[in-house]
Amino acid sequence: MPGYEPLISFQNQLEGHTLDRITFVCFGASYLTALGLYSASQVSRLAWLRGVAIFFHAAGGLAQSMYLAYHQPALFSPNGFFLCFSWLIAIVTLQMGISSRARSVNLFSLPVVLVLVALAWFQGGAGQEGAILLRDARGWGLFHALALVIASLSMGFGAVAACMYLVRARQLRNKHRPGTGVELPSLEKLEGKVRQSVVVAFPLLTIGVLIGGGMLLSDAAQLGGFSDPRVLGTLVLWVDFAVLVWLRYGMKVRGRSLAVLVVFAFALLLVCAALPHSLPAKWHVPSTGAAP
Amino acid sequence: MNLVMVGINFRNTPVDVREQLALGGEKLTVALEFIQREFNCESVILSTCNRVEMYFARLDGTPLPSVLDISVLLSQVIKVDSGILETVLMAICGQEAVRHLFRVVSSLDSLVLGEGQIAGQVKQAYEAARVAGASGPALNSLFQWARQVARRVRTETGLAHGHVSVSSVAVDYVREVFDHFGDKTVAVLGAGKMAELTLKQLAGLKPKRVIVTNRSLDRAENLAKSHGGVAVPWAELDSVLVKADIVLSTTGAPEPIVTLERWRGISRMRKKGRCVVLDIAVPRDFDPAIHDGDSVCLFNIDDLNSVRNATLDERRSHAQSAEQIVDLETGRFLRDWMRRKHGSAIAKLTREFEAKRENIVGKLMQKLNGRLTTEDKHYIEGAFRLLQNQYLHGPIAALTEESADGAKQGGHTLLDALRKIFRLPELDS
Secondary structure (H helix, E strand, O other): OOOOHHHHHHHHHHOOOHHHHOOHHHHHHHHHHHHHHHHHHHHHOOHHHHHHHHHHHHHHHHHHHHHHHHHOOOOOOHHHHHHHHHHHHHHHHHHHHHHOOOOOHHHHHHHHHHHHHHHHHHHOOOOOOOOHHHHHOOOHHHHHHHHHHHHHHHHHHHHHHHHHHHHHHHHHHOOOOOOOOOOOOOHHHHHHHHHHHHHHHHHHHHHHHHHHHHHHHOOOOOOOOOOOHHHHHHHHHHHHHHHHHHHHHHOOOOHHHHHHHHHHHHHHHHHHHHHHHHOOHHHOOOOOOOOO | OOEEEEEEEOOOOOHHHHHHHOOOOHHHHHHHHHHHHHHOOEEEEEEOOOEEEEEEEOOOOOOOOOHHHHHHHHHHHOOOOHHHHHHHOEEEEHHHHHHHHHHHHOOOOOOOOOOOHHHHHHHHHHHHHHHOOOOOHHHHHHHHHHHHHHHHHHHHOOOOOOOOOHHHHHHHHHHHHOOOOOOOEEEEEOOOHHHHHHHHHHHOOOOOEEEEEEOOHHHHHHHHHHOOOEEEEHHHHHHHHHHOOEEEEOOOOOOOOEOHHHHHHHHHHOOOOOEEEEEOOOOOOEOHHHOOOOOEEEEEHHHHHHHHHHHHHHHHHHHHHHHHHHHHHHHHHHHHHHHHHHHHHHHHHHHHHHHHHHHHHHHHHHHOOOOOOHHHHHHHHHHHHHHHHHHHHHHHHHHHHOOHHHHHOOOOHHHHHHHHHOOOOOOOO
16 A cells, blocks of 8 residues: 555554553543533632643543554544544644633633534444545545545634623623623624624535535445435535525524524534444445445 | 731722822832831832832830831821821731731722732832832742732632733633725724723724724813724714624713614615624613624623622622631641741751760660661660650641741740750751
């Protein structure tokens, strides 16, 4: 497999070390502890507690990085997708939480990370089946994968911002005392982030779907046609996103309604990514590649 | 510590007297020069709208200016009847004066508990005295310590959390809704005193445009002009609300001027997104039903006042822990001061004992020369050193701990006693 030698060599170097002992529990528990500590630091406003929370968050990120480096799960395998997705959100929001004034971002991002880790765990181990990105992906397949993954990531961040928006809007509706409760950015800033996520995700999803459709017609992805649940799931997701974009820019839906729609779209994305792989075997058409 | 504070504050002196006693600019310099010339002591004068306090200190035990002296000083500098001054001036000495300054700088003695200006005013007062050459070692260390106390109270307690003015709370709410203000329009309904005060705060956000509307266009124009805005006739109220991102309403209208129905009509015309309405009029100008916490955030005077009161209550709950910090720091400052004050005396005393011990041990070693092993010699030297330390421990500890009582009595009683007990005429701090 030309091009993967450095990766395989790195994996071989890791063999024989204790890295195979790192499991989902290691980083899952670290993230869970960090979440608890972030919550406690929001209540008590103790700087050292926040420091400990950041430590556990970083420890979880490191453990997950080592797990990914050692097992190298394929990005398009069901669990690999969720693992890489959760890792990216964890790492990016760790950096955001340290540097940004929106210190509460991790209160909202870590539950998403934990859900993704749990989904990866339910999908089972660090399997290599369907490992088209690292092993077999070539040309259009790679673009198809990247477009869908970046679109998913954008929606992940959009969903986090949308949840923060809903909490901020609730605070304002109840006329809470400024400077108390969960520290959040302004409504305007959060709405901007939600909007950005939709603007980035929809075109990428469309590109991913179009490439996937082309591959399907040319049988490049070796899927079982349009009746495959993974293909159907991706199409449903695209329709959902198209409706979301129409509501935002056609019907001028904004604020709380837009935030709720983005959270719903993200939930649907997770379902579409997880459900087809959890269906009974008779529903699947045998394949070597799979869309999330 | 030989320290006294003479002054007045808002608790014991009416505002008209405080106004007369204010020592700012030229008067401050004259007063500091006068004190140096007449009393030859260190001085710092803190003059704010709520207090005029003069801190005097000396390193020796010579008496400091009294209330009477200061009455005469003030009557000469600011031409106020010294009879009135004698009745309002108060004096606090020694440890209590230290504690008082620490309470003042921490804003525990302020009219609005936890207000942030006083720490800066104390710093300015000290800087003015330092530049004028009026402060010396005692007040330098006292005022530098006071700054640390203020910082500690602010960071370790919630005494300074939140805002307690209605206009500041209004701005806090606006900041929770909007992120940037360079593209925002502020509409002001009414042109009274409250409008002016709150607009001053909102203008600090640097909005793109300010529109003022009022039943009297002249007053609207005056207010708009002072904030670089434009005035529009009251008849155009709806079009103003269509354009506005932030609405500040302070009219004296007897009944709501914007009902839910009227707002719905305005909303349909609005191209902009959300709107923050600060309704600080009594009776209220906007129907509270328009508030949804998303597209319209309405905060009326009751909302702003409840935040103000809650913040003040929270600050009061932190006052006790702030007082504990002040007490702790007062003790630490006085101990540190006495330690530094007696540092040279303790060093001399220790050196004297060291010399005597080495002399005696040397003679003993000569006499026993040849009969002792190296181990025995070390043991004997150690035993004499231990004896010296045990003898000196009591006097040194007493000198270190001498604080308030010593200061009140001139600060040299214990030193004199040590000089006599140990026959050390040159012992002095």
